[in-house]
Amino acid sequence: MATAEKPFIRQDGKDKVTGLGRYTADLDMTGMLQAKFRYSDHAHARITRIDTSKARALPGVFAVITHEDVPDVRYGPFVQDRRLFAKHKVRYEGELVAAVAALTNEIAQRAVELIEVDYEPLEIVSDVEAALQPGAPLLHEEWASYGASEDVVREGNDCSRSTILKGDPDKGMAEADIVVKERYVADMSHAVPIEPHAVVAQWQGDRVTIWSSTQVPFIARSGVATTLELPEAHVRIVVPHLGGGFGGKCEFHYEAQVAALARVAQRPVRLVFSRREEFLAPDHRREGQVLELETGVRRDGSIVARRGRLILDNGAYSADAPFFPQLAAMMAAGPYKIENVFVDASLAYTNTTPSGSVRAPTAPQACWALEQHMDSVAGQLGMDPVEFRRLNIVKNGDEGPTRQVFEDIGAAETLERAVELIGYGKELPDDEAIGVAVGWWPSFGIASGAYVKINGDGSATIITGAQECGTGAVMALPLLAAEILGMEPESFSLLYQDTDAGPFDSGASGSQTTFNNGRAVMAAANDVREQLLDLAAEQLEANRDDLELKDGAVSVKGSPTKSVTIPELAEAAHGSTLLLGRGADAVPEMPASDAAGCTGRLGMESFLAPTFITHAVRCKVDRETGVVRVLEVAAVHESGRVLNPIGANGQVEGGVVMGIGMATLEGSLLGEDARQLNPHLLDYKLQTASDSPPIHIGWVDSPTKPGAGGPKGSKGIGEPPCVPTPGAIANAIAQVTGARVHQLPMTPARVWEAMQR
């Protein structure tokens, strides 16, 4: 077994479990001030006056800033529709109007309350379907003038529309023996990392260092540079330990506002969010969806056509959500053989907290709807739902929704292993049932870089731009380098999460750390390996081709006594040419597809190194109360080649529990005024350790071809584990109760109500 496949103890583990680890909110500096934000008082209103004079006059206040104190720059990755502070209008309850830096949190809070803002309230749009009706009030009257990627198809409140077209869906539907049409609604939910957002900014001359709880330091850096009009070299982002993210800390959040406060105050400034702010303000909550799905089947169970109409909730501003419609459309088509497909997906602006990537954006909700729909269709056919999936799931050589031809995949194998692991078909008490759902997810190929240097004593350091968000993906990088260099993983130190140190990386997002940075680290290790061999050939006066590098030494094949250790080589190198490796591996090419009939093409028209998943869950439903308990989960994943079983299993366990939370309890409710009614952990109920059921994990080994995936044929693993869990639970509930729950989360009250109908 290769080094990388042995269990190992991650370097940051001890600090985190013993409480020694320092997080952003733990930082303290001489003279440091505390920041507080003034949020919008309305979900939709025109600002007619902002007066900060009373706040400025309060003793202990060092800075009060509004849109007037920062460059007038609009930003956003796909559509530039927002500013650091509201200028003419506010569009959701958590929008920033002003910021204060003061000696204490209490003074800052008092100052925030002293800021006078006058508004002219506007009609609130909180329903995605209403937002797209003709004549609906526009959230962004000037939308057409915004800068945007040219591939984004926009119109009024529809911020991004994508369609997928394959074959002739109308004709296909007409030829079907049975057509089933259903509607599902998913409420918005949240990432809820244990650590709320925190930012500390300190200026030295015209350069600023920002410590931030971000998942994506390089993207945060470019956000600060863009909005404050600074060269990127003047902005350094450092991430202390990160207390989770799940996407909620992707993109650029508040680093610029805190830096602007620190510049005005001429002191370091710290911002730490409360849990309530964590729910209301960050533009990265999981979007609500309305899904209409229609499937036509032949009596033999083969699917002839699928149509779908999806409306996703963008919230008030478009963070990274404009690519969601295309992704959700792929999810609504699903990993099934279907000759005729049309899915039309829109992203509607509403007066709510902006959506953004949260662990596998769009997928758990769309999969929840599709997999319930698949069970409904099977029911209409009188066919076992597993058999129906078995007939239609994609296999090698089959075409996806955009005619991507699948190679080296193990989707069907995940289905077979999952039903076997859960004991599908076994006798159960009458209040229990097993539900099954299949899902898929792409890997994301993005540029990424790393350096590996051999130190004077023969130990090594990896310098990477990759970001650790708790998954252990960065912690596992030494495994990949150690194997190439014939060293132990414990001999490596890591320098990471500092934009002035590592090369660019897109951060802890898109399940991409091992997939991309793993390849970069391997390239850097191979680079330094060549240097070691060159040096050893010189030292041993041997032919380079006769050398082998293992167990910490280079030796001549066949004469083990003729050898030189890495520490000896390192010492020699420190007297002449240093051993420095650099790595930046080419991004794998996207698989070919035929997306000619598709609109709104934003890179999701084919899936790079797609991963396939089947979850089978055994649930107990209390028919009198609607309370659902998940008793057991079988989670089988095809993720190419698994590199680090401890890390991969950890992702599956966490993802399944997150999926159980989404399925049963996690959702935000909105009041008439478009304010969240439960922005706190008392009534936004997460799963506890006691709720976590036994999870049986299986891996289908199906490495990608070289160059088509991650290191050694691996695929991304961070996001996929939460994708099919809610759908599997939904199907179990329907089997026990005979009633489908059409709204997510499937709370006890909703399960109970479904049974009353």
Next chain:
Amino acid sequence: MSAQSYTAATSVDEALEAMATGARPIAGGTDLVVGARGGKAPLPDALVAIHRVSELRGIREQEGGLVLGALATHADIVASSSACELFTALADASAIVGSHATRTAGTIGGNVMNASPAMETGGPLICFDAVATLRSASGTRRVALTDLFTGPGRTVAEPGELLTELAIPTPKDGTGSCYARLEYRRQMEIAIVGATAVVTLDGGTVRDARIAITALAPTIHRVAEAEQALNGSDASDAAVHAAADAAAGASRPISDVRGSAQYRRAMAAVLTRRAISTAITRARGGRFPIPASPALHGAVNGGAA
């Protein structure tokens, strides 16, 4: 959330002295501190810590019943074999308050005086005829729990009065009891609907039934109609159903993020029925695990308990 002054009392008299000048008592802090951090209400200007006052600690048996010191924690109650045996519903309730941490830090005195209509221990204490001792610098009085609560977060206690102990008389032989709560998840729950039943059997006949509903009105209260439906009956399913329906009929639930009034009313009947049935099982000498609630939502075979 800053309190302006903080003193730590070592005796009840010291605590009462501080309270006479306006200080609020604090023990586990699971309501006051958590509430202040969450922005519910700022900490009072003056606090007197009572967690070191040893005379307020512990659970002791005295003639005719049990006395819970105000500082007895929920975990202490669950660990007390007399509490589990004689006042099983109170043990059911104490075992499901908040989380492991809440139960270890939170005290019965704090739980009672916080007077939440969703508090777990209120229903059992009321049904068991518990009596609170309120002491102030000027004297001592005893108040039945039934008369203590006047509204959400409000009691008859005057400023300066400290709850020092709760006395609970031993129930008659043949008594079984249960507190059941609707649980959306297995830990960290707050009552959305709760029900207490204390049933005394004499032969096959219900001699005395006490039924209280929790989180279904501004205060926790007993439901006379439900008790009447059960009293004198043979504890049959029909009688249990009638009592449960009467409890639901007497509920005045609200609609909020935790559930609609319609759902809560329906659950009031379900939970009351389960509490009564379990109380009867226990009165008949049958075993039922403490706490009752998790098992009442279905067995946990294969699941983490």
